[in-house]
Amino acid sequence: xxxxxxxxxxxxxxxxxxxxxxxxxxxxxxxxxxxxxxxxxxxxxxxxxxxxxxxxxxxxxxxxxxxxxxxxxxxxxxxxxxxxxxxxxxxxxxxxxxxxxxxxxxxxxxxxxxxxxxxxxxxxxxxxxxxxxxxxxxxxxxxxxxxxxxxxxxxxxxxxxxxxxx
Amino acid sequence: xxxxxxxxxxxxxxxxxxxxxxxxxxxxxxxxxxxxxxxxxxxxxxxxxxxxxxxxxxxxxxxxxxxxxxxxxxxxxxxxxxxxxxxxxxxxxxxxxxxxxxxxxxxxxxxxxxxxxxxxxxxxxxxxxxxx
Numbered sequence: 249x250x251x252x253x254x255x256x257x258x259x260x261x262x263x264x265x266x267x268x269x270x271x272x273x274x275x276x277x278x279x280x281x282x283x284x285x286x287x288x289x290x291x292x293x294x295x296x297x298x299x300x301x302x303x304x305x306x307x308x309x310x311x312x313x314x315x316x317x318x319x320x321x322x323x324x325x326x327x328x329x330x331x332x333x334x335x336x337x338x339x340x341x342x343x344x345x346x347x348x349x350x351x352x353x354x355x356x357x358x359x360x361x362x363x364x365x366x367x368x369x370x371x372x373x374x375x376x377x378x379x380x381x382x383x384x385x386x387x388x389x390x391x392x393x394x395x396x397x398x399x400x401x402x403x404x405x406x407x408x409x410x411x412x413x414x
Numbered sequence: 415x416x417x418x419x420x421x422x423x424x425x426x427x428x429x430x431x432x433x434x435x436x437x438x439x440x441x442x443x444x445x446x447x448x449x450x451x452x453x454x455x456x457x458x459x460x461x462x463x464x465x466x467x468x469x470x471x472x473x474x475x476x477x478x479x480x481x482x483x484x485x486x487x488x489x490x491x492x493x494x495x496x497x498x499x500x501x502x503x504x505x506x507x508x509x510x511x512x513x514x515x516x517x518x519x520x521x522x523x524x525x526x527x528x529x530x531x532x533x534x535x536x537x538x539x540x541x542x543x544x545x546x
Binding site: 359 | 439450523527
């Protein structure tokens, strides 16, 4: 994805915007699955049962949705950097740039967390009250927090200045 | 008199999956801890990493002054490298058996949870509080 301002601009912008829509669609799936996991993790920490099978299912969906959304975000990022951040945010809304930076760093950490969370959901016999289970819950809650924060920041940034917008 | 060696191997024969699970748990906890720590440290220390130049489409380690450069991909490699390092560390023959005791495993879990939330908090502070 490039952000040329020439004859091919329409084609290039269409590609970037299509990826952006798919990125958003993956994010919606991610919001649903990671929220289920987060809520079940909090419930478990408060004494409810672990719901292992249900959480395993949501962990699987979360991992796939996260990987797709993250990969698309990495592809779109250069276009965003030039078209939105350099062209507008840095000068007019530096605080928005700060929030975007937090979002990007959190998502990078989240990628490590989501892989670990998936491994724990699949391979470990997470007992009801153990250090394993507490770490599993913490990773689920952290993931849910990262996803919700990133979703809101992403939506706000698109509302402020969409990709290819003037 | 029970031979401790034969006793422990007998226990392993009775419950082999438990040992494997503990090993995997240790590996996950170490991968998360080292992955998050190496990402934060690379960001904090400005460790040398590849930068993408979105205007020219090239990669450089030292971006030219005034150029628009994206270091995010490079720092990400540090995080992934740390996570892989954690997995490798957990598989080292000498270290693996020492790490796979219940108390060490529980300690690693707590450390991993602490590092995850600490790393998230670090970026809030650096990008939103200190920067402004």
